[in-house]
Amino acid sequence: MNFGRVLTAMVTPFDNKGNVDLEKTTELVNYLLKNGSDGLVIAGTTGESPTLTSEEKIAVFNQVVKDADKRVPVIAGTGSNNTYATIELTKKAEAVGVDAALLVVPYYNKPSQRGIYEHFAAVAKETNLPIMLYNIPGRSVVRMDPETVIELAKIPNIVSIKDSTGDLDAISTIIENTGDAFSVYSGDDSLTLPIAAVGGNGVVSVSSHIIGKEMQEMLTAFETGETGKASQLHRQLLPIMRGMFMAPSPTPVKTALQIKGMDVGGVRLPLVPLTGEERKQLTQLLSGK
Numbered sequence: 001m002n003f004g005r006v007l008t009a010m011v012t013p014f015d016n017k018g019n020v021d022l023e024k025t026t027e028l029v030n031y032l033l034k035n036g037s038d039g040l041v042i043a044g045t046t047g048e049s050p051t052l053t054s055e056e057k058i059a060v061f062n063q064v065v066k067d068a069d070k071r072v073p074v075i076a077g078t079g080s081n082n083t084y085a086t087i088e089l090t091k092k093a094e095a096v097g098v099d100a101a102l103l104v105v106p107y108y109n110k111p112s113q114r115g116i117y118e119h120f121a122a123v124a125k126e127t128n129l130p131i132m133l134y135n136i137p138g139r140s141v142v143r144m145d146p147e148t149v150i151e152l153a154k155i156p157n158i159v160s161i162k163d164s165t166g167d168l169d170a171i172s173t174i175i176e177n178t179g180d181a182f183s184v185y186s187g188d189d190s191l192t193l194p195i196a197a198v199g200g201n202g203v204v205s206v207s208s209h210i211i212g213k214e215m216q217e218m219l220t221a222f223e224t225g226e227t228g229k230a231s232q233l234h235r236q237l238l239p240i241m242r243g244m245f246m247a248p249s250p251t252p253v254k255t256a257l258q259i260k261g262m263d264v265g266g267v268r269l270p271l272v273p274l275t276g277e278e279r280k281q282l283t284q285l286l287s288g289k
Contacts, residue, residue: 001130001159002183003073003100004038005202005219006212009046011250011257012060014265020056022063024264029067031262036212037072038202040064041102041162044077045139046206046250051268054089061096075132079103083119087126100130102162107140113148124155131157136164136187146173153178162187162204168194175199189215189241193234196222206249207241210256210286243285247274252282259283 010032013024032040042064043049043057052060061076068074076093078101080086090101106119124131133152137143143165150173152158163171164187175184175198185204186195192203196219208215214237222230244253251267255274258264259282266273274282 001100001181002201003075003132003160003185006036006208006215007039007041007073007075007185007202007204008032008037008208008212009041009044009204009206010064011209011254011264012043012047012052014268016265018266018268020052020059021265022059025060025063026067028257028262028264029064032209032212033068033071035208036214036216037208039073039075040068041075041204042077044102044134045104045136046253047077048250048268048271049077054092057089058092058096061093061098065097073099075100075102077102077104079106079123079134081106081109083122086119086123090123090127090129094127094129098129100132100160101127102132102134104134104136105140105142105144107142110142113145116142116144117148117151120152120158121155124157128157130159132160132162132185133158134162134164134187136162138164146170146177149174150177153182159183160185160201163195164188166191168198171195171200172198189244190238193218193222193230206253207237207244209253210244210260211237211240239285243282246282247278252278255279255282256286259286 013021013028015021043060064074076098078090078093135144160183162185183201185202186192187204189205189207218230218233246252248271251271254264
């Protein structure tokens with residue numbers, strides 16, 4: 001399933017007391033859809049899912065589904081390291097009306113490949129939603145092997161993967177050994193173009209909050225055979241892509257949005273605001289100085 005080329009892993013707006021701000025969420029959804037986002041991934045890590053309650057996640061799901069109004073796919077982050085809790089939240093998200101679910105490889109438990117397979121298979125059995133797998137060993141510790149992904153892709157409603165392994169060989173293996181209906185998205189902004197070059201469908205991006213239109217331009221150039229232009233845009237955008245991870249995400253991108261006039265509030269502990277020097281560096285980066 002192709003959800004579009006540039007999917008934004010959306011931040012969760014907070015008010016000045018640290019509560020989820022649903023009015024600002026509406027503003028952010030409209031802002032992103034005007035600035036290059038083909039789809040929205042909500043309540044993922046960039047949305048600070050570890051510090052959102054289940055009730056807050058459902059509220060965000062409801063709001064974004066309403067705001068998107070079928071203009072773009074809404075993919076809800078419902079995965080965790082608890083299979084039964086994942087099933088429960090996924091069912092609630094389905095009832096709200098999201099278009100798909102993003103399920104991360106179970107973290108902390110350190111399951112085997114068989115355990116990873118059975119986890120995703122169990123969730124898929126309990127929902128009709130299309131499922132996007134999320135392979136991010138830097139956070140989950142365990143890595144889902146390409147062979148496991150290929151087997152999971154045989155389950156009808158497991159239709160996509162967000163890959164944050166940074167392993168182009170493994171990603172190429174997955175693309176080569178899954179059908180055209182199975183989509184592969186980069187989970188690393190800086191690998192958007194390289195993964196497109198080996199047959200990927202696009203990116204689930206943090207940087208697209210800031211450079212969504214430019215990322216679309218880069219991918220359009222690649223798809224129309226203007227590879228030199230695409231490569232040049234990749235090199236030009238790379239500093240901003242890196243800048244969005246100058247501190248634990250989503251602190252830099254929330255600060256960048258504020259600098260650009262779209263204030264979505266701060267971050268929840270254990271994340272902390274940028275230092276004065278970090279904010280200065282980010283401001284200079286965004287201004288091109």
